[in-house]
Amino acid sequence: MTTMRRTAISAVAALALAAGLSACGSGTSGSTSGKDSSSSAPSSGAKVSGTVTVFAAASLQGTFTDLGKKFEAAHPGTTVKFNFGGSSALAQSIVSGAPADVFAAASPATMKTVTDAKDAAGDPAVFVRNTLEIAVPKGNPKHISSLKDLAGSGMKVALCAKQVPCGSAALTALKAGGVDLTPVTLEQDVKAALTKVELGEVDASLVYRTDVRADAGKIDGVDFPEAAKAVNDYPIAALAKAPNAGGAAAFVAYVQSAEAKQVLTAAGFQAP
Structure with a gap:
Protein backbone atom coordinates (compact mmCIF):
# COMPACT_ATOMS: atom_id res chain seq x y z
CA MET A 1 0.00 0.00 0.00
CA THR A 2 2.77 2.41 0.95
CA THR A 3 4.68 1.66 -2.23
CA MET A 4 1.61 2.23 -4.40
CA ARG A 5 0.86 5.54 -2.66
CA ARG A 6 4.45 6.73 -3.22
CA THR A 7 4.26 5.75 -6.87
CA ALA A 8 1.01 7.68 -7.37
CA ILE A 9 2.41 10.79 -5.67
CA SER A 10 5.55 10.67 -7.82
CA ALA A 11 3.45 10.40 -10.99
CA VAL A 12 1.33 13.40 -10.02
CA ALA A 13 4.44 15.45 -9.23
CA ALA A 14 6.01 14.54 -12.54
CA LEU A 15 2.89 15.57 -14.42
CA ALA A 16 2.71 18.87 -12.55
CA LEU A 17 6.37 19.60 -13.28
CA ALA A 18 5.89 18.83 -16.96
CA ALA A 19 2.84 21.08 -17.15
CA GLY A 20 4.74 23.89 -15.44
CA LEU A 21 7.64 23.61 -17.85
CA SER A 22 5.25 23.55 -20.79
CA ALA A 23 3.50 26.68 -19.53
CA CYS A 24 6.82 28.48 -19.12
CA GLY A 25 7.88 27.49 -22.60
CA SER A 26 4.55 28.64 -23.99
CA GLY A 27 4.84 32.00 -22.22
CA THR A 28 8.34 32.59 -23.57
CA SER A 29 7.27 31.70 -27.08
CA GLY A 30 4.27 34.04 -26.89
CA SER A 31 6.41 36.89 -25.62
CA THR A 32 8.90 36.48 -28.44
CA SER A 33 6.13 36.32 -31.00
CA GLY A 34 4.61 39.50 -29.62
CA LYS A 35 7.94 41.28 -29.77
CA ASP A 36 8.53 40.24 -33.37
CA SER A 37 5.05 41.35 -34.34
CA SER A 38 5.41 44.79 -32.78
CA SER A 39 8.86 45.32 -34.26
CA SER A 40 7.74 44.38 -37.75
CA ALA A 41 4.66 46.66 -37.71
CA PRO A 42 6.57 49.94 -37.77
CA SER A 43 8.79 48.81 -40.63
CA SER A 44 5.82 47.87 -42.79
CA GLY A 45 3.99 51.03 -41.77
CA ALA A 46 7.03 53.20 -42.52
CA LYS A 47 7.33 51.89 -46.09
CA VAL A 48 6.70 54.76 -48.49
CA SER A 49 6.51 54.48 -52.26
CA GLY A 50 5.00 56.11 -55.31
CA THR A 51 4.59 59.77 -56.21
CA VAL A 52 4.13 62.41 -53.53
CA THR A 53 2.57 65.55 -55.00
CA VAL A 54 3.39 68.70 -53.06
CA PHE A 55 1.75 72.09 -53.63
CA ALA A 56 4.10 74.69 -52.14
CA ALA A 57 4.54 78.46 -51.99
CA ALA A 58 6.85 79.89 -54.66
CA SER A 59 9.27 81.12 -52.00
CA LEU A 60 9.92 77.48 -51.02
CA GLN A 61 11.04 76.42 -54.48
CA GLY A 62 14.77 76.28 -53.85
CA THR A 63 14.68 74.60 -50.46
CA PHE A 64 11.85 72.19 -51.21
CA THR A 65 13.48 71.07 -54.46
CA ASP A 66 16.53 70.17 -52.37
CA LEU A 67 14.42 68.51 -49.67
CA GLY A 68 12.53 66.54 -52.31
CA LYS A 69 15.77 64.98 -53.55
CA LYS A 70 16.82 64.11 -50.00
CA PHE A 71 13.40 62.58 -49.30
CA GLU A 72 13.62 60.42 -52.43
CA ALA A 73 17.08 59.23 -51.39
CA ALA A 74 15.76 58.29 -47.95
CA HIS A 75 12.75 56.50 -49.46
CA PRO A 76 13.82 54.55 -52.56
CA GLY A 77 10.88 54.06 -54.89
CA THR A 78 9.38 57.49 -54.23
CA THR A 79 9.15 60.51 -56.51
CA VAL A 80 8.33 63.97 -55.19
CA LYS A 81 6.44 66.12 -57.67
CA PHE A 82 6.13 69.84 -56.91
CA ASN A 83 3.68 72.51 -57.96
CA PHE A 84 5.09 75.89 -56.90
CA GLY A 85 3.08 79.10 -57.08
CA GLY A 86 1.22 81.76 -55.17
CA SER A 87 -0.24 80.23 -52.01
CA SER A 88 -3.71 81.67 -52.61
CA ALA A 89 -3.92 80.18 -56.11
CA LEU A 90 -2.66 76.82 -54.86
CA ALA A 91 -5.21 76.79 -52.05
CA GLN A 92 -8.02 77.49 -54.49
CA SER A 93 -6.81 74.66 -56.72
CA ILE A 94 -6.87 72.25 -53.79
CA VAL A 95 -10.40 73.11 -52.67
CA SER A 96 -11.49 72.87 -56.31
CA GLY A 97 -10.35 69.25 -56.38
CA ALA A 98 -6.81 69.33 -57.76
CA PRO A 99 -5.07 66.06 -56.77
CA ALA A 100 -2.35 66.75 -54.23
CA ASP A 101 -0.86 65.08 -51.17
CA VAL A 102 0.69 67.99 -49.27
CA PHE A 103 0.17 71.75 -49.05
CA ALA A 104 2.86 74.12 -47.75
CA ALA A 105 1.63 77.71 -47.63
CA ALA A 106 3.38 81.03 -47.03
CA SER A 107 0.75 82.20 -44.54
CA PRO A 108 -1.87 80.81 -42.14
CA ALA A 109 -4.54 82.81 -44.00
CA THR A 110 -4.03 80.85 -47.22
CA MET A 111 -3.87 77.55 -45.33
CA LYS A 112 -7.20 78.49 -43.70
CA THR A 113 -8.83 78.30 -47.14
CA VAL A 114 -7.93 74.61 -47.17
CA THR A 115 -8.77 73.84 -43.54
CA ASP A 116 -12.13 75.62 -43.75
CA ALA A 117 -13.00 73.38 -46.69
CA LYS A 118 -12.05 70.32 -44.56
CA ASP A 119 -9.37 69.46 -47.10
CA ALA A 120 -6.53 69.09 -44.58
CA ALA A 121 -5.96 65.67 -42.99
CA GLY A 122 -5.09 67.21 -39.63
CA ASP A 123 -3.99 70.39 -37.95
CA PRO A 124 -1.37 72.25 -40.03
CA ALA A 125 2.07 72.68 -38.44
CA VAL A 126 4.09 75.89 -38.75
CA PHE A 127 7.59 74.79 -39.78
CA VAL A 128 9.35 78.10 -40.61
CA ARG A 129 8.91 81.87 -40.66
CA ASN A 130 10.02 84.44 -43.24
CA THR A 131 10.52 88.21 -43.34
CA ALA A 230 5.08 91.61 -41.20
CA VAL A 231 6.60 88.21 -40.41
CA ASN A 232 4.93 85.29 -42.18
CA ASP A 233 4.45 81.87 -40.61
CA TYR A 234 4.60 78.94 -43.06
CA PRO A 235 2.22 76.05 -42.25
CA ILE A 236 2.28 72.59 -43.84
CA ALA A 237 -0.38 69.86 -43.87
CA ALA A 238 -1.11 66.51 -45.43
CA LEU A 239 -4.34 66.66 -47.41
CA ALA A 240 -7.51 64.75 -46.60
CA LYS A 241 -7.95 63.42 -50.16
CA ALA A 242 -4.27 62.69 -50.71
CA PRO A 243 -3.81 59.98 -53.37
CA ASN A 244 -0.69 58.90 -51.46
CA ALA A 245 -1.62 59.32 -47.80
CA GLY A 246 1.43 57.46 -46.51
CA GLY A 247 3.76 59.52 -48.64
CA ALA A 248 2.01 62.72 -47.55
CA ALA A 249 2.44 61.95 -43.85
CA ALA A 250 6.08 60.97 -44.37
CA PHE A 251 6.91 64.15 -46.30
CA VAL A 252 5.24 66.42 -43.73
CA ALA A 253 7.21 64.66 -40.98
CA TYR A 254 10.44 65.00 -42.95
CA VAL A 255 9.98 68.76 -43.47
CA GLN A 256 9.86 69.10 -39.68
CA SER A 257 12.96 66.94 -39.12
CA ALA A 258 16.35 68.23 -37.94
CA GLU A 259 17.89 67.60 -41.37
CA ALA A 260 15.22 69.63 -43.15
CA LYS A 261 15.48 72.45 -40.62
CA GLN A 262 19.20 72.80 -41.38
CA VAL A 263 18.43 73.23 -45.10
CA LEU A 264 15.68 75.77 -44.40
CA THR A 265 17.65 77.88 -41.92
CA ALA A 266 20.68 77.90 -44.24
CA ALA A 267 18.41 79.46 -46.85
CA GLY A 268 17.44 82.25 -44.46
CA PHE A 269 14.19 80.93 -43.01
CA GLN A 270 13.65 81.37 -39.28
CA ALA A 271 12.54 78.79 -36.75
CA PRO A 272 8.87 79.25 -35.74
Missing part, protein backbone atom coordinates in the same frame (compact mmCIF):
# COMPACT_ATOMS: atom_id res chain seq x y z
CA LEU A 132 10.53 90.81 -46.09
CA GLU A 133 13.45 92.64 -47.65
CA ILE A 134 13.73 95.30 -50.37
CA ALA A 135 15.16 93.74 -53.50
CA VAL A 136 17.11 96.17 -55.72
CA PRO A 137 19.28 95.77 -58.84
CA LYS A 138 22.92 94.88 -58.24
CA GLY A 139 24.78 97.87 -56.84
CA ASN A 140 21.56 99.56 -55.68
CA PRO A 141 21.66 102.30 -58.37
CA LYS A 142 18.80 104.28 -56.80
CA HIS A 143 20.55 104.26 -53.40
CA ILE A 144 17.49 102.91 -51.60
CA SER A 145 18.09 102.66 -47.87
CA SER A 146 14.62 102.68 -46.33
CA LEU A 147 11.00 101.79 -46.97
CA LYS A 148 10.14 105.48 -47.44
CA ASP A 149 12.57 105.71 -50.35
CA LEU A 150 10.19 103.50 -52.34
CA ALA A 151 7.66 106.33 -52.42
CA GLY A 152 10.12 108.74 -54.02
CA SER A 153 9.27 110.59 -57.23
CA GLY A 154 9.59 108.43 -60.33
CA MET A 155 10.34 105.30 -58.32
CA LYS A 156 9.08 102.10 -59.97
CA VAL A 157 8.15 99.40 -57.47
CA ALA A 158 6.79 95.87 -57.93
CA LEU A 159 4.66 94.23 -55.25
CA CYS A 160 2.87 90.93 -54.98
CA ALA A 161 -0.92 91.10 -55.29
CA LYS A 162 -2.64 91.65 -51.95
CA GLN A 163 -4.24 88.19 -51.89
CA VAL A 164 -0.79 86.59 -52.10
CA PRO A 165 1.05 86.22 -48.75
CA CYS A 166 4.04 88.34 -49.85
CA GLY A 167 1.62 91.05 -51.00
CA SER A 168 -0.34 90.98 -47.77
CA ALA A 169 2.92 91.19 -45.80
CA ALA A 170 4.11 94.10 -47.95
CA LEU A 171 0.91 96.06 -47.27
CA THR A 172 1.32 95.43 -43.53
CA ALA A 173 4.92 96.67 -43.61
CA LEU A 174 4.04 99.76 -45.67
CA LYS A 175 1.23 100.63 -43.28
CA ALA A 176 3.55 100.17 -40.30
CA GLY A 177 6.01 102.59 -41.90
CA GLY A 178 3.36 105.10 -42.91
CA VAL A 179 4.40 104.71 -46.54
CA ASP A 180 1.88 105.20 -49.35
CA LEU A 181 2.94 104.12 -52.82
CA THR A 182 1.40 102.94 -56.06
CA PRO A 183 3.22 99.93 -57.52
CA VAL A 184 3.71 99.78 -61.28
CA THR A 185 2.86 96.07 -61.24
CA LEU A 186 1.19 93.51 -58.97
CA GLU A 187 2.50 89.98 -59.36
CA GLN A 188 0.86 86.66 -58.51
CA ASP A 189 3.85 85.22 -56.63
CA VAL A 190 7.09 86.38 -55.10
CA LYS A 191 9.31 84.92 -57.82
CA ALA A 192 7.52 86.98 -60.46
CA ALA A 193 7.99 90.15 -58.38
CA LEU A 194 11.68 89.36 -58.00
CA THR A 195 12.09 88.76 -61.72
CA LYS A 196 10.96 92.34 -62.39
CA VAL A 197 14.01 93.54 -60.44
CA GLU A 198 16.35 91.11 -62.18
CA LEU A 199 15.23 92.33 -65.59
CA GLY A 200 15.61 95.98 -64.59
CA GLU A 201 11.92 96.65 -65.19
CA VAL A 202 11.50 98.13 -61.69
CA ASP A 203 13.74 99.92 -59.22
CA ALA A 204 12.74 97.77 -56.27
CA SER A 205 10.40 95.11 -55.00
CA LEU A 206 9.29 93.85 -51.61
CA VAL A 207 10.07 90.15 -51.47
CA TYR A 208 11.15 87.60 -48.88
CA ARG A 209 14.64 87.67 -47.45
CA THR A 210 15.11 84.05 -48.53
CA ASP A 211 14.48 85.01 -52.16
CA VAL A 212 17.05 87.80 -52.00
CA ARG A 213 19.61 85.40 -50.56
CA ALA A 214 18.88 82.76 -53.22
CA ASP A 215 19.34 85.35 -55.98
CA ALA A 216 22.30 87.20 -54.46
CA GLY A 217 24.34 86.95 -57.65
CA LYS A 218 21.84 89.10 -59.56
CA ILE A 219 20.32 91.46 -56.97
CA ASP A 220 21.01 93.14 -53.65
CA GLY A 221 18.82 93.33 -50.57
CA VAL A 222 18.04 96.21 -48.22
CA ASP A 223 16.81 95.50 -44.70
CA PHE A 224 14.20 97.76 -43.14
CA PRO A 225 12.86 97.76 -39.55
CA GLU A 226 9.18 97.66 -40.51
CA ALA A 227 9.72 94.10 -41.76
CA ALA A 228 9.46 92.96 -38.14
CA LYS A 229 5.78 93.92 -38.26
